[in-house]
């Protein structure tokens with residue numbers, strides 16, 4: 001297993017440290033509500049200790065103050081909890097600041113697992129990952145000879161199962177925190193590799209190095225231009241005859257529409273977080289595949305998802321997407 005870690009500049013690391021710090025403080029205060037009253041209490045006891053014996057009134061005043069501060073603290077944490085129940089406030093990040101956003105969502109293993117998959121328990125990761133592997137095997141006819149790349153692998157929910165069914169599995173992700181948790185989860189598998197992406201795109205991956213490229217539960221969080229970028233890049237890193245699979249929440253289906261609507265309702269109550277899902281239509285995904293040069297393009301629906309697949313032609317061929325590039 002191999003992890004490429006990219007260096008950060010000072011501003012990026014200061015931003016990340018500040019977000020991390022705020023979130024860690026928030027979590028500690030949430031988890032240990034006795035902290036502040038205890039701090040006030042000990043401070044007050046220290047303060048009034050020398051006078052305690054001589055003035056009952058002072059002791060009484062200290063007790064009242066302690067009671068009030070404890071009440072204020074309890075109120076403040078309830079208010080905080082209502083504002084952002086589990087996640088750090090990330091509204092100051094742009095949608096395209098993927099690394100900062102997803103690093104802030106993956107500070108500890110359970111948080112990373114929930115952000116990446118919606119679950120924290122290993123049994124659910126195995127069940128849902130297994131279903132995704134069945135879809136991939138069926139739609140892309142995966143065999144034990146395939147060398148496979150996942151774009152946006154998270155904690156390796158799918159890779160931990162798929163690696164047992166192919167020659168090699170590589171998980172690429174923009175978040176170094178996610179990759180740390182994936183590394184821990186995938187210990188023991190010898191045919192896997194993890195790649196830290198230095199930005200949106202597959203700059204770290206060589207041309208024609210995989211038979212299969214897939215991305216699941218990632219496109220919803222990307223800007224549309226980056227969806228296209230990953231499909232174009234997927235074409236580049238696939239060998240001739242290689243297969244691609246991408247999915248997103250289906251804007252046109254009832255289940256996908258419910259997901260969209262519930263996020264819309266939520267966004268009216270709160271500011272939009274930068275990772276809020278944005279669905280696709282089958283025609284958006286298949287258009288990117290066709291423009292990149294893929295053949296045998298198909299759409300499949302597993303509500304709430306729409307899945308698009310394609311095959312890189314065997315012969316060299318100019319990608320149709322080049323028509324759209326400026327000359």
Ligand SMILES: C[S@@+](CC[C@H](N)C(=O)[O-])C[C@H]1O[C@@H](n2cnc3c(N)ncnc32)[C@H](O)[C@@H]1O
Pocket residue numbers: 098102115116117151152153154155156157158172173174175178197199200201215216217218221222226
């Ligand atoms: C919802 S999780 C899905 C994880 C995994 N595919 C799964 O289904 O279990 C989205 C993942 O995409 C990664 N990600 C977000 N933006 C990315 C980008 N521009 N390039 C690569 N990975 C990205 C995040 O770090 C996160 O691990």
